[in-house]
Amino acid sequence: MTALALPGPTSVGPAILSRKTKAAIVVQFLLNEKTDIPLADLPEDQQAELTMLMGNMRYVDRDTLNTVIDEFSNELEQIGLSFPGDMAGALSALDGKISPRTAMRLRKEAGVRQTGDPWQRINALDIDRIERLVLSEATEIAAVMMSKIDVSKAAQVLSKLPGDKARRISYAVSMTTGVTPDAVDRIGLALAAQLDAEPLRAFTAKPEERLGSILNYSNSAIRDELLGDLEKEDQVFADAVRRAIFTFANIPERLNAIDVPKITRDVKPDTLATAIAAATGGTEEEQNGANFLLDNMSKRMADNIREEAEAKGTVKPKIGEKAMNEVVSAIRDLVNVGEIELLNPDDDD
Secondary structure (H helix, E strand, C coil): CCCCCCCCCCCCCHHHCCHHHHHHHHHHHHHHCCCCCCHHHCCHHHHHHHHHHHHHCCCCCHHHHHHHHHHHHHHHHHCCCCCCCCHHHHHHHCCCCCCHHHHHHHHHHHCCCCCCCHHHHHHCCCHHHHHHHHHCCCHHHHHHHHHHCCHHHHHHHHHHCCHHHHHHHHHHHCCHHHCCHHHHHHHHHHHHHHHHHCCCCCCCCCHHHHHHHHHHCCCHHHHHHHHHHHHHHCHHHHHHHHHHCCCHHHHHHHCCHHHHHHHHHHCCHHHHHHHHHHHHCCCHHHHHHHHHHHHCCCHHHHHHHHHHHHHHCCCCHHHHHHHHHHHHHHHHHHHHCCCCCCCCCCCCC
């Protein structure tokens, strides 16, 4: 729609029509054709001007319509390349292509906030971040947030809040009937501005998740020793790290039994047999992991794996650890692509 700017007073023949009037004719034509036009992207004053002119117009003859549409089509064909036209649009177009640090610096220098629906940004935050945002706001603001984000996510946030805070917010939701769309927009923009003002973080994953990932591939003896030392320094952090760790020994409590066939599909039979052999001669937890896998794969495959594992005899610790880590890596790969989901060990059921 940038090819024809917005309307002014109305019409006789195509030669004396203003560009704004021609734009109004094009818009009405596209609406009649059931075309989705993003008029909301225009500045508000232009939206108002367009609406007023279309309200004052009555009709144009077919020759005038054809001439205006032909002119509009010709102008579009002459456009070889279009650019966003402002810094906000340029930053949006380059989102994900330039570094977040550069984008933030340019936004600050140009005084440009991040574009887009602020509520989509807020809804995309993780549960813990939304919880912190809720706790930092007044009850009425938090009630609007709970009403705007996904229902399942709002339920998770409420379940994590202190009881009295959750009750006050729940009651405040019933009082949001009279909140205007403009007020909701202002609240969303204010919350998004807080997010924009936050300093960039060097690491996206939580500390316990990063350390847990490292310890996943560490020697079990070293892992147990480090966790023991960590518990003496910070019991809470150590517990969080343990929850983040996923090793062969954690398979029975974290892996859904129906997902075992998917694991056997992605792990070579020889590697799986080596892991089973090593686990059978390992700790009780590792033995439970081996039995869990064998019990939930097809009987024929389980018998073959057992036979191969017995034939391997005693496996060297280094080789066995590598094989078990390959099984764990296969499980994590399936989790990352969304094909399976690990169970939460803290869930009661």
